[in-house]
Amino acid sequence: MKDSLFIKAAFSEKTERPPVWMMRQAGRFMPQYWEIKNKYSFLEMCKTPEIAADVTMLPVDLLGIDAAILFSDILVTGEAMGGDLSFTAGVGPKFANPVRTQADVDALETNVGDRLQYVADAIKVIQQRLNGSIPLIGFAGAPFTVMSYLVEGGSSKDFKLAKLMLHNEPEMAHQLLSKIATVTADYLNLQIAAGVNAIQIFDSWAQALSWDDYTEFSHRYIQEIISKLDRKDIPVISFCKGSSVFAPLMAEAKPDVISIDWNVDLLDIKNRLPKGIAVQGNLDPHILYADKKVIKDRIHRLFERMRGEDGFIFNLGHGIMPDIPFDNVKYAVEVIKEFRY
Incomplete structure (x- = not known):
């Protein structure tokens, strides 16, 4: 895979154009996704290797992107540790047994690799199907994000319970985060x-944290995780909502790539990062609702801004929304693949 555009860019090597993949590229904006989703529950899709492979391959076959990402969910680690996880249409993920007390934290298990074997099985099936054509990205949720779901019992607008644990019971919060890490x-x-x-770590809810809280309750655990990875020839991407603020701190954990949200000028942030750290991003996904001429203009504007920079992977500042027209996503990928520096 060393010759792949994506891997080269991730290791800050020169590429003739920016490689492209998109967060949530195998998902609800695709009619073909719904053909599968209407037959199975979300967790069945994640836990059945052949189905996970089918969904992973959709954007490979239909969009022609430069990297595939494993179809799974950031909360499978929380479930493996003992969380009673379910997904309900219109509600999202729920943990029926939220983690709120010391006894709840103590009950969570950490030796759970066998419970996640279905993910390894799916990876093997996907790699057989990819047959060396493009790289496969694996991923996990960052400890603070997984913790926030476990403590809140599901999605939250303000993360009040999770943040209350950080502030009122920091020792317990650290025990929980340490187990998740x-x-x-x-x-x-x-x-x-x-x-x-390749690997991507998703800290989807980091933007809920102040600088000090991010440093203490998120960054240190991401640093710990990255330090433990068998990362020879495997680039590590660090993503969080809030990366436009936290990127200089994220760099201290020594990822190969930092994925940047859309609130910042990408060249400006790259210039503030240590040499050798690539950037990924950072088109506002809402652009993909716009007319095609706008989509093309905004992609070209980003590429001209990054002209001459090694270590740039095109992506969105966050995931594709479910109602973005498939045709617009396909068009965006075509515009990117036609571009040459």
Whole structure:
């Protein structure tokens, strides 16, 4: 995979154009996704290797992107540790047994690799199907994000309960985060052993945290995870909502790539990062609702801004929304693939 555009860019090597993949590229904006989703529950899709492979391959076959990403969910680690996880249409993920007390934290297990074996099995099926054509990205949720779901019992607008634990019971919060970090490092190494070509860590809710709280309750655990990874030839991407603020701190955890949200000028932030750290991003996904001439103009504007920069992977500042027209996403990928520096 060393010759792949994506891997070269991730390791800050020169590429003739920016490689492209998009967060949530195998998902609800695709009619073909719904053909599968209408037959199975979300967790069945994640836990059945052949189905997870089918969904992973959709954007490979239909969009022609430069990297595939494993179809799974950031909360499978929380479930493996003992969380009673379910997904309901219109509601999202729920943990029926939220983690709120010391006894709840103590009950969570950390030796859970066997419970996540279905992910390794899916990776093997996907790699057979990809047959060396493009890299496969594995991923996990960052400890603070997984913790926030476990403590809140599901999605939250303000993360009040999770933040209350950080502030009122910091020792308990650190015990919980430490357990999640242990499981996450083991889980990512399981994915690497199964054959993924890159790793992304998603801290989807980091923007809920102040600088000090991010430093203490998120960054230190991401740093710990990255330090434990078997990362020879495997680029590590660090993403969080809020990366336009936290990127200089994120760099201290020594990822190969930092994925940047759309609130900042990408060249400006790259220039503030240590040499050798690539950037990924950072088109506002709402642009993909716009007319095609606008989509093309905004992609070209970003590419001209990044002209001459090694270590740039095109992506969105966050995931594709479910009602973005498929045709617009396909057009965006075509515009990117036609571009040459």
